[in-house]
Amino acid sequence: AQSVTQPDIHITVSEGASLELRCNYSYGATPYLFWYVQSPGQGLQLLLKYFSGDTLVQGIKGFEAEFKRSQSSFNLRKPSVHWSDAAEYFCAVGPRDSSYKLIFGSGTRLLVRP
């Protein structure tokens, strides 16, 4: 079955500390991979995506993610967290037919300590 697992429901980090959010997927073939951020009551904003090529992907707001095929993982990282990064983060996978029928994980809520 196709699925996305985000094992951490909540993560709390101090402002200025580094961050890594984990994402593992189960899919028939290598999918397109995405990270989205959602602030309370808002829609989803795309942080970054991986389609092909370099497995280290740079995104907006200083985020990056690394695709590891052997581990079926696509972890999100940021070297120094800002208080404004507090939000919910979703990992998603989609088919390579560009139909954008995404499968999302259940999300990781990031809390930032001042």
Next chain:
Amino acid sequence: DTGVSQDPRHKITKRGQNVTFRCDPISEHNRLYWYRQTLGQGPEFLTYFQNEAQLEKSRLLSDRFSAERPKGSFSTLEIQRTEQGDSAMYLCASSLELQGSGTFGSGTRLTVV
């Protein structure tokens, strides 16, 4: 370009009533998607359109749900005889064919009481 617009932002309805939501995609996007997000979960795919054609519907889309995109521009999602389990955020997204990613709207939050 004002992005993807959804209306209303919030809707409270009594169980058994019908509700309709509207989504206006980015004007040049020919694909439009509906997702549902329940509290504490990630969004789940419901259906998508290419122009005015509805290409796929998820098993989550029961026969009480109907979506249309009559002129290939805006779309409506109607829920008939609402149930408490329909309470969720309904998200719309649009994309260009072959783009592989899209833009989400801010969603319509439905509360069924």
